Amino acid sequence: MPAVSTPALPPVEVFESGDAALRVVASSADREANWATVHALAEWLDAAGADGVHGAVPTYDSLLVEFDPGVTSARQVRAFVLLGLRQLEFTGAPARAPREFSVPVVYGGEYGPDLERVAEQQQLSVEEIITLHTAKSYVIRCLGAPAGSPMMDGPDFPLPVPRLKDPRLSVPAGAVSVAGRQAVIAPAAAPGGWCVIGQTPLTVLDAAAEPLVPYVPGDVLRFHRIPPEDFATYAGRKLEAAR
Amino acid sequence: MNGSLVIQQPGNSVVTDLGRFRGPRFGLPVNGALDQFSARAANILAGNADNSPLLEITALDFRMRATTDILIAVTGTPLHLTVGGRECQQWEPVSVRAGETVALRRLDGGLRAYVAVHGSVHAPVLLGSCAPDTVVGFGLRLTEGTELRTFKSVPPIRQPYFDLPLFRLGLTRPEFHSTAVVDVTDGPDVDEFGGTADLLYSTEYTVSGRSNHIGLRLGGALPERQSTAEVLSRGVPVGAIEVPSREELLVLHRGRGVTAGYPVLAVVTSRSLDVLAQARPGHKITFRKTTVPEATAKHRAALRELETLRSTVGTVFSLLGVGGPPGPPRLAPAAGS
Structure with a gap:
């Protein structure tokens, strides 16, 4: 596969991924540039709305472009992706002010069954884990499974967090989890192998709304601690941007 | 009315x-x-x-x-x-x-x-x-x-x-057999499996009872990933074949989680996804390598x-x-x- 090199954008490669998808990978050493490029390209593809292109799924350094092989083809979509990259090179990635979300969390106990395990593994106290988790703002890098989960770079723990040996069959909606160097909130109940350290009482997923989740990649999220007795006070409220 | x-x-x-x-x-x-x-x-x-x-x-x-x-x-x-x-x-x-x-x-x-x-x-x-x-x-x-x-x-x-x-x-009505041939194209990460990738084409796999609309699990000789580098989560296509465990091959179907962190060995063609949709637990599957243009041509022939x-x-x-x-x-x- 030929690499397409441009001065303004990181080098991008396009790989076949079956007869109905392509994988586009930005492969520079600059992770931020890779991330910005695949997300800008996803937005460009969305806005362009080419015939037979279903949509694009951007993550960290890659983008999956899905299409209908009855209407278009891998060859045509590849050419279209390259056109998008040339456009972006000319116009630059669109700038959009990130919105901020504030997320109340009850840590530990029944709400965060893995909190003590994570503390032990990190050789820190439970309080130190909570302090680190609430200490910074997180950029939402992409929407993941299940159901538009906000995938974020994790808190500044000393070590990566191992996944559970036996994944849970069901993790409740609102679960606040960490694994490896990543952090996430579960918008819907689903099986999960990440360590659950807390839970937010806010409703993240609204199946009656479009889009289903209120944030987009690039938005910023911050956790704050609430006592267990306040869980019910927040319950039923929706997660909304602070500004 | x-x-x-x-x-x-x-x-x-x-x-x-x-x-x-x-x-x-x-x-x-x-x-x-x-x-x-x-x-x-x-x-x-x-x-x-x-x-x-x-x-x-x-x-x-x-x-x-x-x-x-x-x-x-x-x-x-x-x-x-x-x-x-x-x-x-x-x-x-x-x-x-x-x-x-x-x-x-x-x-x-x-x-x-x-x-x-x-x-x-x-x-x-x-x-x-x-x-x-x-x-x-x-x-x-x-x-x-x-x-x-x-x-x-x-x-x-x-x-x-x-x-x-x-x-x-x-x-042409589709045929239904307890043994099926499924067409796949090379996945974007096929190189990560080195020489073991060819096992996919020389093995007869058995459909496990743990299969569903999210994915089919197939038992048989498994290709093995040669590298251990961490893979960042990325979008995976329907039809992606992964080797997440030492027990089974996983073929993702239409209910698959959109992102995952496993390398994609091969991808089942649109046409053969229909074949997998009809595979019952215990049925036998063999994979055949094809190309994207051939797969597209077959899909379009079916649409015609x-x-x-x-x-x-x-x-x-x-x-x-x-x-x-x-x-x-x-x-x-x-x-x-």
Whole structure:
């Protein structure tokens, strides 16, 4: 596969991924540039709305472009992706002010069954884990499974967090989890192998709304601690941007 | 005229369509009919648009009663179809009179059957699709007593008309065997498996009972990833073949989580995903390597067969006055001539 090199954008490669998808990978050493490029390209593809292109799924350094092989083809979509990259090179990635979300969390106990395990593994106290988790703002890098989960770079723990040996069959909606160097909130109940350290009482997923989740990649999220007795006070409220 | 279908024995059935194609952008799998060819064919045979809501019935016996005269078509796995106790053919339009029971029994060649109703049925919609999503808890799973609203009534059609050999005009019904050949193209990460990648083509795999709409699990000799570098989560296509454990191969189907962190060894072609949709636990699968242009050509050939079917059905329906006011007979080649 030929690499397409441009001065303004990181080098991008396009790989076949079956007869109905392509994988586009930005492969520079600059992770931020890779991330910005695949997300800008996803937005460009969305806005362009080419015939037979279903949509694009951007993550960290890659983008999956899905299409209908009855209407278009891998060859045509590849050419279209390259056109998008040339456009972006000319116009630059669109700038959009990130919105901020504030997320109340009850840590530990029944709400965060893995909190003590994570503390032990990190050789820190439970309080130190909570302090680190609430200490910074997180950029939402992409929407993941299940159901538009906000995938974020994790808190500044000393070590990566191992996944559970036996994944849970069901993790409740609102679960606040960490694994490896990543952090996430579960918008819907689903099986999960990440360590659950807390839970937010806010409703993240609204199946009656479009889009289903209120944030987009690039938005910023911050956790704050609430006592267990306040869980019910927040319950039923929706997660909304602070500004 | 509005009527309804009253579900008497739901078995394992849902209302679905071809899928939520805008879902992956928002983190939702595409879902929709797992055997897309059979689902499209059922809707075409019922005189509907390909993407109309229809019933997907998996593995178990199913019965429903119609409250008005309707026209249906049943496709997918071979089964025993009766309407009002009369034995009827699959892959053909079938008249159902008000009050009659439609029964699908012995779904045993493959796994999934499709029932389309002329004029379709009512179903809630999320992001442009009625396909159920088990993760967000959306969709219409049928239970005993569910009443599905129908929109069009069709007076009973005298059977002799449908003795016309409609299907000699082009539709090749899919074959259902307990051993299947599945076409795949090289995945974007095939190199990570080194020489072990070839095991995929020399091994006969067995479908595990833990398979579902999210993915099929296959037992057999497993290619092994040679590198241990961490993989960042990325979008994975429907049909992606991964080796997440030392026990089984995982082939993702339409309910797959949109992102994952496993390398993609190979990708099943659109056409062969229909074959996998019909594979039962215990069935044997072998993989055959193809190219993206060949896979695209096969997919389009199948779509052309469906177009031929649509035009034949359109001709017959207009002669019978189904799907609109009866017009003058059109000068079209007689079916079978």
